[in-house]
Amino acid sequence: xxxxxxxxxxxxxxxxxxxxxxxxxxxxxxxxxxxxxxxxxxxxxxxxxxxxxxxxxxxxxxxxxxxxxxxxxxxxxxxxxxxxxxxxxxxxxxxxxxxxxxxxxxxxxxxxxxxxxxxxxxxxxxxxxxxxxxxxxxxxxxxxxxxxxxxxxxxxxxxxxxxxxxxxxxxxxxxxxxxxxxxxxxxxxxxxxxxxxxxxxxxxxxxxxxxxxxxxxxxxxxxxxxxxxxxxxxxxxxxxxxxxxxxxxxxxxxxxxxxxxxxxxxxxxxxxxxxxxxxxxxxxxxxxxxxxxxxxxxxxxxxxxxxxxxxxxxxxxxxxxxxxxxxxxxxxxxxxxxxxxxxxxxxxxxxxxxxxxxxxxxxxxxxxxxxxxxxxxxxxxxxxxxxxxxxxxxxxxxxxxxxxxxxxxxxxxxxxxxxx
Amino acid sequence: xxxxxxxxxxxxxxxxxxxxxxxxxxxxxxxxxxxxxxxxxxxxxxxxxxxxxxxxxxxxxxxxxxxxxxxxxxxxxxxxxxxxxxxxxxxxxxxxxxxxxxxxxxxxxxxxxxxxxxxxxxxxxxxxxxxxxxxxxxxxxxxxxxxxxxxxxxxxxxxxxxxxxxxxxxxxxxxxxxxxxxxxxxxxxxxxxxxxxxxxxxxxxxxxxxxxxxxxxxx
Numbered sequence: 001x002x003x004x005x006x007x008x009x010x011x012x013x014x015x016x017x018x019x020x021x022x023x024x025x026x027x028x029x030x031x032x033x034x035x036x037x038x039x040x041x042x043x044x045x046x047x048x049x050x051x052x053x054x055x056x057x058x059x060x061x062x063x064x065x066x067x068x069x070x071x072x073x074x075x076x077x078x079x080x081x082x083x084x085x086x087x088x089x090x091x092x093x094x095x096x097x098x099x100x101x102x103x104x105x106x107x108x109x110x111x112x113x114x115x116x117x118x119x120x121x122x123x124x125x126x127x128x129x130x131x132x133x134x135x136x137x138x139x140x141x142x143x144x145x146x147x148x149x150x151x152x153x154x155x156x157x158x159x160x161x162x163x164x165x166x167x168x169x170x171x172x173x174x175x176x177x178x179x180x181x182x183x184x185x186x187x188x189x190x191x192x193x194x195x196x197x198x199x200x201x202x203x204x205x206x207x208x209x210x211x212x213x214x215x216x217x218x219x220x221x222x223x224x225x226x227x228x229x230x231x232x233x234x235x236x237x238x239x240x241x242x243x244x245x246x247x248x249x250x251x252x253x254x255x256x257x258x259x260x261x262x263x264x265x266x267x268x269x270x271x272x273x274x275x276x277x278x279x280x281x282x283x284x285x286x287x288x289x290x291x292x293x294x295x296x297x298x299x300x301x302x303x304x305x306x307x308x309x310x311x312x313x314x315x316x317x318x319x320x321x322x323x324x325x326x327x328x329x330x331x332x333x334x335x336x337x338x339x340x341x342x343x344x345x346x347x348x349x350x351x352x353x354x355x356x357x358x359x360x361x362x363x364x365x366x367x368x369x370x371x372x373x374x375x376x377x378x379x380x381x382x383x384x385x386x387x388x389x390x391x392x393x394x395x396x397x398x399x400x401x402x403x404x405x406x407x408x409x410x411x412x413x414x415x416x417x418x419x420x
Numbered sequence: 421x422x423x424x425x426x427x428x429x430x431x432x433x434x435x436x437x438x439x440x441x442x443x444x445x446x447x448x449x450x451x452x453x454x455x456x457x458x459x460x461x462x463x464x465x466x467x468x469x470x471x472x473x474x475x476x477x478x479x480x481x482x483x484x485x486x487x488x489x490x491x492x493x494x495x496x497x498x499x500x501x502x503x504x505x506x507x508x509x510x511x512x513x514x515x516x517x518x519x520x521x522x523x524x525x526x527x528x529x530x531x532x533x534x535x536x537x538x539x540x541x542x543x544x545x546x547x548x549x550x551x552x553x554x555x556x557x558x559x560x561x562x563x564x565x566x567x568x569x570x571x572x573x574x575x576x577x578x579x580x581x582x583x584x585x586x587x588x589x590x591x592x593x594x595x596x597x598x599x600x601x602x603x604x605x606x607x608x609x610x611x612x613x614x615x616x617x618x619x620x621x622x623x624x625x626x627x628x629x630x631x632x633x634x635x636x637x638x639x
Contacts, residue, residue: 017457017458017459018453018454018455018456018457018623019458019628020456021452021453021454021456022453022454022620022624022627023624025453025614025616025617025620025624026616026617026620026621026624027617028617029562029563029564029614030494030498031491031556031558031559031562032487032494035487035490035491035558040558044557046558046560046561046562047561049558049561049562051562052561052562065452065456066452067448067452104628104632105639106484107480107628108480108494108498109480109624110476110477110480110621110624110626110627110628110629111628112627112631112632112639115628263463264463264635265463267462267464268459268461268462268463273462273463273464277464278464314637315637317466317468317636317637319468319636319637337486338485338486341637341639342484342485
């Protein structure tokens with residue numbers, strides 16, 4: 001057994017807990033999880049059945065933690081997990097799983113399959129079976145500060161431009177502010193309007209905020225790759241900055257995995273509860289809406305549908321804010337059948353969008369058909385979402401199918417139509 | 421061994437051994453699984469009504485939106501054969517008598533014609549779900565020897581019991597002995613196969629419900 005495989009198996013043994021044991025023991029191979037997974041529904045290939053994606057983890061559980069499994073192992077009747085096998089599983093655990101968690105909502109025996117995938121990735125990461133795209137994004141985040149290799153001077157530049165175009169100041173490293181604002185590299189590079197939108201909204205609402213020059217990046221590639229040690233390093237930057245600047249709240253950007261990383265995984269990674277509250281930007285906006293601060297001067301007339309990002313809504317629990325917010329700014333919002341926690345993933349979550357192999361990109365294009373169908377069934381040409389990663393993935397999909405669909409970010413849309 | 425000796429054995433020592441393995445097996449397996457424990461979630465919880473472990477234990481008994489249409493046989497076939505099994509096992513007067521002798525607990529039985537019908541419907545539903553397992557790509561792909569084996573050990577007690585009552589194929593005594601033997605096989609394998617979901621599904625649903633309720637998501 002290679003040293004890396006040994007470490008990987010050890011990591012898998014470490015992550016197996018009572019829920020995982022209970023889940024494996026409960027599975028009756030009914031295959032219903034496949035019906036909830038876009039990689040199965042759009043390809044019809046049964047290897048994408050969610051519970052199958054954790055098969056090596058199941059065998060480690062059986063061989064290490066059950067009496068019968070240990071007996072079988074002792075007499076040489078069980079099939080050990082090998083490097084070749086994990087290599088084969090890489091595609092199933094990363095390329096074709098976005099950790100969207102839809103399978104966890106349908107399993108009749110109650111298995112939380114995405115919980116198992118997240119744990120399985122720990123072993124995959126340690127044993128070196130990770131797609132290059134995610135590996136290098138993680139490396140850049142740890143060494144440089146963000147998955148896209150963005151450094152502070154570049155960010156400062158974007159902030160300066162936002163200050164010029166809005167005429168508002170954007171404070172940096174200001175102690176005692178209410179909010180520490182986090183961004184995702186994707187937003188800084190591709191959607192700098194988000195920053196302008198936030199500045200406008202904060203000034204309007206009279207809330208003090210700051211950015212931290214040493215902790216601006218909210219995304220956490222360590223979580224996507226499945227390496228808790230790296231994830232801890234990345235999340236600690238934010239915790240240190242928030243505590244140094246003595247803020248009351250840390251504002252997660254729209255980005256779904258960033259929210260998951262800081263809000264739900266963060267305290268568990270550093271091993272203690274936070275001394276500040278983590279708020280998703282939509283939660284803040286909805287609070288402002290309820291207080292009557294978020295008033296619109298006009299509304300968008302185009303008929304549109306909403307794409308609920310998995311990590312914010314289904315897995316993050318921001319269930320109720322998005323709909324009232326879109327209704328605040330859109331006159332013709334059309335609710336779709338599979339909305340809110342039942343929404344279908346864009347196909348690029350969980351680090352999948354960072355994998356640029358030909359196969360992975362072709363697969364993403366294929367599964368995007370589910371979003372295409374949602375747009376066509378609603379008969380609209382506009383889609384609104386609130387996750388930078390979903391936006392990139394959806395834009396790629398729209399390009400691929402040469403669709404004439406407008407894709408908008410919810411926060412920017414609100415800022416654009418806000419009363420001056 | 422003649423048929424009467426066979427019947428005497430399966431009713432006596434055979435039953436004791438099977439029930440013993442079943443009880444010890446269940447206790448051991450539950451310990452093996454749940455003693456692994458889990459880490460406390462340190463993130464500040466979000467409260468939302470309808471989100472808890474207990475909610476999910478009950479909610480998962482119903483088909484989630486859209487799923488009935490996607491896999492009707494799984495749900496309808498599944499409901500029929502699970503409920504059918506429960507009716508046959510716990511509603512048939514001779515079964516109740518056996519349970520009374522073993523535990524002292526007793527309740528009124530259902531009319532035998534109804535039990536008959538339930539047995540036939542249960543078997544039909546089990547055949548349908550078996551065909552579904554063979555024809556549905558995801559199900560067939562996931563299936564291992566254990567899936568076919570556990571189907572058979574669940575089906576045989578119903579079939580032999582029904583045949584004994586109907587006096588089909590073999591003399592009543594022999595068929596009854598075979599019926600009891602098939603139940604004993606079921607009891608012995610239950611704790612060590614996927615049939616153990618009968619016990620763990622409550623824990624699994626509860627964990628899933630609990631973990632997601634922490635984030636304020638009713639699942």
